Amino acid sequence: MTAGFEQPDGATPLKLEELRGLKPAWITSRRDLDEAEEANILRGLAWTQRARGDGLSEEFVLRLHKQMFGDVWQWAGTIRHRETNIGTLPHQIRPALRELLDTARWWREQRPFPIDEIAVRLHHRLMQIHPFPNGNGRHTRLMADLLVEELGGDPFTWGRQNLVAAGPLRASYISALKQADDGDIAALLAFARS
Structure with a gap:
């Protein structure tokens, strides 16, 4: 069942147990999976226009992914x-997520960084936690876009292309994430606006 579901570099490999969770x-x-997910993501994006509540709550994070x-x-x-x-150990995900969301709410209120940096730091840390079996990058990029808009900025462009497919753009994104892992967020900030 895993044949035909090769993952691009840096992606979380889908295991048989996750593939059994396919609905269609x-x-x-x-390719079929990417098309189905893209259509679903567009519906998720439309949902964000109607959603109410704190975008930095655990409930919102889970609901957005759904x-x-x-x-x-x-x-x-x-x-x-x-x-x-990659990612936090499963039993540490919820505590790490709660800690991040508490910190991000403080960033939102206190503005210790420029608004782009606040949103990119949220994205980066969510990627480190990696709370879901799949879709973490797309989910966390949308979380960053929603936060930067809430703070008065424009959504990020994230290279202006699909980051799901393997290629030089995805490699640049993965490299920027790794630099951020090492404490240098500049490349990820630049990539978010590229």
């Missing part, structure tokens, strides 16, 4: 239960 029976390849991927995956909006190639 017509999905048989990575809105973005719930037509494709049964487990959408559910914290992952297995270790992955």
Whole structure:
């Protein structure tokens, strides 16, 4: 069942247990999956225009993921239960997520950084936590876009292309994330506006 679902570099590999959670029976390849997820993400984006409540709450984080991927995956909006190639250990995800959201609310109120940096720091830390089995990058980029808009800025452009597919743009994004892991957020800030 995993044949045809090759992951681009830096992506969390889908395991058989996650693939069993596919809802549409017509999905048989990575291309089919990307198309189904993209359509679902557009519906999730529309949902954000109607959503109410704090965008920096655990409930919102989970609900947004469900809105973005719930037509494709049964487990959408559910914290992952297995270790992955990156991310916090499963039993530490909720505490790490709560701590990040508390910190991000403080950033939102106190503005210790420029607004782009606040949103990119949220994105980066969410990527480190990696709360879901799949879709973390797309989810966390949208979280950053929503926060920067709430703070009065424009949504990020994230290279102006699809970051799901392997290629030089995705490699630049992964490199910027790794630099941020090492404490240098400048490349990720630049990439977000590229």
